[in-house]
Amino acid sequence: MVKSNPNISNRQNQILEKLGNCDDELSGQELYRVLHAGESSMGLATVYRNLQVLVKKGLVRSRNLPTGEVLYAPVKRDVHHLTCVDCGITTSLQGCPVKNINLPQSKTKNFQLLFHTLEFFGLCQHCLERQST
Amino acid sequence: MVKSNPNISNRQNQILEKLGNCDDELSGQELYRVLHAGESSMGLATVYRNLQVLVKKGLVRSRNLPTGEVLYAPVKRDVHHLTCVDCGITTSLQGCPVKNINLPQSKTKNFQLLFHTLEFFGLCQHCLERQST
DNA sequence: TTTACTGCAAAGCATTTGCAGGGCG
DNA sequence: CGCCCTGCAAATGCTTTGCAGTAAA
Numbered sequence: 044m045v046k047s048n049p050n051i052s053n054r055q056n057q058i059l060e061k062l063g064n065c066d067d068e069l070s071g072q073e074l075y076r077v078l079h080a081g082e083s084s085m086g087l088a089t090v091y092r093n094l095q096v097l098v099k100k101g102l103v104r105s106r107n108l109p110t111g112e113v114l115y116a117p118v119k120r121d122v123h124h125l126t127c128v129d130c131g132i133t134t135s136l137q138g139c140p141v142k143n144i145n146l147p148q149s150k151t152k153n154f155q156l157l158f159h160t161l162e163f164f165g166l167c168q169h170c171l172e173r174q175s176t
Numbered sequence: 177m178v179k180s181n182p183n184i185s186n187r188q189n190q191i192l193e194k195l196g197n198c199d200d201e202l203s204g205q206e207l208y209r210v211l212h213a214g215e216s217s218m219g220l221a222t223v224y225r226n227l228q229v230l231v232k233k234g235l236v237r238s239r240n241l242p243t244g245e246v247l248y249a250p251v252k253r254d255v256h257h258l259t260c261v262d263c264g265i266t267t268s269l270q271g272c273p274v275k276n277i278n279l280p281q282s283k284t285k286n287f288q289l290l291f292h293t294l295e296f297f298g299l300c301q302h303c304l305e306r307q308s309t
Numbered sequence: 310t311t312t313a314c315t316g317c318a319a320a321g322c323a324t325t326t327g328c329a330g331g332g333c334g
Numbered sequence: 335c336g337c338c339c340t341g342c343a344a345a346t347g348c349t350t351t352g353c354a355g356t357a358a359a
Contacts, residue, residue, distance in 0.1 A: 052314085054314085054315090070348085071348075071349070072347095072348070072349095085315080085316085086315065086316040086317070087316090087317090087348095087349090088315080088316070088317080088318095088349090088350075088351085089314080089315055089316070091348095091349065091350075092314085092315085092350090098261050098297075099261055099262055099299065101298075104297075105242065105261075105297075107240035107241060107242055107244075108240060109238065109240055109246060109324095110324090110347085110348085111244040111322095111323070111324075111347070111348055111349080112347090112348065112349095113242060113348085113349085125279070125283055125284075125287060127287075128231050128232055128238075128290065129232055134283060136279065136280070136283065140274065140277045141273065141274065141294065144273045146258070146269065146296065147269070150258055150267060150269065151258075153300065153301035154258060154260075154298050154299070154300055154301065155298045155299045155304055156296055156297075156298040157261060157297050157298040157299065158296075158297055158298075159294065159295060159296040159297065160293070160294070160295050160297070161274065161292065161293070161294050161295075162292060162293050162294075163279065163289055163291075163292045164231075164237075164238075164289075164290050164291055164292065164293070165234075165287050165288045165289040165290040165291075166232065166287070166288045166290065167286065167287055168286035168287065171288055185339085187339085187340090203323085204323075204324070205322095205323070205324095218340080218341085219340060219341040219342070220323095220324090220341085220342095221324090221325075221326080221340075221341065221342080221343095222339080222340055222341070224323090224324065224325075225325090225339085225340085243322090243323085243349095244322070244323055244324080244348075244349075245322095245323065245324095246323080246324085
């Protein structure tokens with residue numbers, strides 16, 4: 044059903060499908076679990092290896108958390124985030140305010156843009172209150 | 177000289193100063209080394225602990241690399257990045273295109289914004305060429 | 310047979326945490 | 335005396351890598 048790009052392996056398609064079906068971003072570990080829960084399992088290393096390939100192919104976007112985790116989502120999903128620097132809770136921001144930003148040609152001439160990340164950081168109400176205690 | 181905010185500890189001021197003097201962002205490890213090279217040394221754990229505090233105080237911004245490292249810079253320095261998803265090389269983008277973006281009030285009403293990160297990812301020419309080989 | 314991909318387990322590594330010692334009020 | 339901050343060393347946890355087995359061509 045989600046047949047796509049010719050030079051995408053089977054495993055890579057399985058990953059793409061799971062990412063597409065999930066509203067959230069998934070970490071490598073989560074993806075691994077989800078795949079195991081379903082019919083298509085694959086080793087953790089394989090999950091990571093294929094995620095890297097998908098990112099380089101421009102099909103998957105990645106976002107790095109302070110914890111060292113990396114979250115993955117389909118590139119076409121253009122969602123950004125608001126994250127509390129204290130508790131780490133993340134809220135999604137629908138609609139991308141950067142969509143049509145022009146970067147200096149000098150920088151992008153020799154660079155194939157694949158995706159971008161925009162994240163806002165600060166303190167959520169809960170942590171603010173806790174702090175001022 | 178860089179006397180600042182009253183409720184900033186000595187250690188925290190040392191860190192701020194190093195970050196301010198350096199044109200780049202620094203990782204925790206690098207900062208640790210730089211501090212040791214200078215007169216003011218402090219343990220690695222202390223560096224990290226104080227960096228966290230500085231981020232929460234809104235004085236330092238942080239950016240997470242795919243490698244799991246975190247890079248720190250003064251918040252007032254509003255620089256963004258262009259990063260190759262293959263080799264990881266990063267270029268700085270001067271001038272922030274997001275400066276005056278309005279976020280939905282519903283999201284920010286209960287959230288104290290401290291800083292944001294905007295990063296573009298893709299493939300640099302070198303990696304593009306290598307890939308098509 | 311040659312090549313590319315996979316799984317498993319071991320390694321890597323930045324960061325975090327536990328805990329005892331020290332400075333300071 | 336009590337509280338906070340620090341250093342050291344151990345632990346954590348995600349991700350990467352080495353290597354041998356396997357499927358594909």
